[in-house]
Amino acid sequence: MIEKIHAKRAKIGIVGLGYVGLPLVLRFSEMGFAVLGFDIAEDKIAMMNGGRSPIEHISHERLGAAVVAGFEATADFSRAGEVDVLILCVPTPLNKYREPDLSFVINTVDSLLPHIRAGQLISLESTTYPGTTVEELAPRIESRGFTIGKDYCLVYSPEREDPGNPDFTTHTIPKVCGGHTPACLEAGLALYGSVIDSVVPVSSTQVAELTKLLENIHRAVNIGLVNEMKIVADRMGINIREVIDAAATKPFGFVPYYPGPGLGGHCIPIDPFYLTWKAREYGVSTRFIELAGEVNGAMPGYVVDKIKGALNDRRKAVRGSKILVLGIAYKPNVDDMRESPSVLIMEMLRDLGAEISYSDPHVPVFPPMREHHFDLSSVELSPDVLAQFDCVLLATDHARFDYDAIAAHASLIVDSRGRFDINLEKVVSA
Template sequence: MNTELLARLDRKTGVIGIVGLGYVGLPLTLRYCEVGYKVVGFDIDPMKVEALKAGKSYIEHIQSERIFDVVGRNFYPTTDFSRVSEVDALILCVPTPLNKYREPDLSFVLNTMDSVLPFLHEGMVISLESTTYPGTTEEELKPRIEQRGLKVGKDIFLVFSPEREDPGNPNFGTRSIPKVCGGCTPACLEAGLALYRHVIDKVVPVSSTQVAELTKLLENIHRSVNIGLVNEMKIVADKMGIDIHEVIRAAATKPFGFVPYYPGPGIGGHCIPIDPFYLTWKAREYGMHTRFIELAGEINSSMPDYVIAKVAAALNCRSKSINGSTILVLGIAYKKNVDDVRESPSVFLMERLRDQGAKLAYSDPHVPTFPKMREHHFDLSSVTLNAETLESFDCVLLATDHDRFDYDLINQKSRLVVDCRGRFSEGASHIVRA
């Protein structure tokens, strides 16, 4: 069974199924199509599927032309999960958020598995790419598959291979980012390597799914902890009257032993604010309390409150309060030059300002209309950034430093700028670092 599957994947005659056509699944889909595989793309959102069928992209950094070139030729988007029966490989790229108690929410993964279970068949490989705690693949997916009478490692092959997409990064894409892969058995790993080796330049095998799962958590916890450190350093430096950005630039001249991280108003995206809590939750099963990881999370989560305090103090110096002031938030994406607002600290800033009575607007060239979100609601559209707009606000809050902003114009025409990103030089009376 394994030999036949490997042959189909190597000849590119095997059909690839990808569940979840978002920031992870859609680039991966296009990569498989571009090297010659047939791909059936699954998503529960009919609007996404209809857009793809029309050859249109809903992700800014993915050009519609790439979709138009493959849809109907070797890319078939659908909401019909019965078509899982047609595929030789099934890759799950669905969200793994936290619930309101900051605990892992595997509902998307498990609901997806429940949807596809009736259509699984012998001689296929399943890969979970969604970030999760060590043990998920073996403890949650494997038993469900084997309840169908399919023996993992013999009839069907199960791997974990975490996504490493970095939207908007011009230097690394789906093909060039090395792919870690761990299997439930050696035969599973062999199938996983065959699944990815023709679309990814370098596939990195590891000894188990648990190793692969923990690898992804370590990558993102590494970032979370270092961002927490530099955010705390920012607060200390501010109390001392020192420019933390100048300090970072100077430290970064050391050619070894130092990696620059940059402070901000918090952390966002689908990984760094969430993934550390998957490990802290699982560690409790082993009687462990991950103090270092949780402390970094606390510092990063507190940054929006620090920024709001800076805004309040800056307005107070001008005989104003947040209540009743007009505030323009620059950038609502979670990082520069992307259109992704998931877990964006800008959104948390906007909610805190709204709760304190501010009259809000935002400008973001990548997000023309405030998107529908499960927990955050604003009926706003991006305002045009020009001299008249800037002059009309009591405060301009730079939350996400997109390259498309005209920083000279912002500096010259704003009455007050609260800068969370270190884009403006301190010294001018209307610039406040936060």
């Protein structure tokens, strides 16, 4: 295995061709490896095989170059035996009870299982609770009669993608890797070391799994803190962003986090619940983490209350008001809608009787989502369009918005991102 990797004769299989899997496809291809991609979305597969990227920040040219180099996408999981490495990049969401849903991981492994062979390596990259690799993947592989560490390798290496961040790319972000056995770890380090600038070995898959959760829980807790500080500062008539910027001048002991309308993306709103669920197995209550989750989860409601108050001050009700939401992706300058707080805010306002529209240069049509449904397309902004709305909510501060024009022509702005001058009478900070 290691010899084949070093010689770039190992064929790489990437399972799940989304925001994590597709960048890995491109990196392995650009480093000279043959790559086979697996996904269940036939339309996405056809698109990629035609050299067209389904993700905005990944160019068609870059994907086209991978196709020319031999990359192929398929929905045929029976081809798993063709590859030497299987890297699993599938979703790990929560169920309706806010508990871990490993169905995508388990169903994927079960689909691959009849077709795997001795001499392969499986790496799980999906974020999950400590013990998943040992408790769910290892027994399934062993059921095929393979001895892990001898004739099959199993590792866990959590993804660290930040879609749309120009300062970090797949190969420049250090990669944590833990193996089921020392031999597995050695193979995993060879695999990722061939395409990633820095690989960080840890002593077990459980350590690697908990590392990923700590990274994201650290952010969730600090965002929860600053969101709560925002509410306090607002009541006191203090601009919290001015406070944060002033505190950030301290050269030690302080890291600035900024408030917003809630948490979005596939990691931060979800990952803390994976740990709190698993911790209960050990009789541990993660009160601090859960409290941060409560604060962050309440932020969309806080923004809606600010909209209600702002309209009420202008002798208008939410019911019947025309409200324009600016930005429905979960963070600036990407088309990623996963767990976007903007969508929750839109639903709350719709339930209160508001007429909802949105504008997002990265999301031209509201996409199909498992739990959220809007038959809407992005509104093109103009002075006349902005003037039509009773309230404009800045939910995601994309760089492509013309903030001066919005400030000039909107009659009321509720700003959850701190982009407008709060001294303007028409601007309400949220």
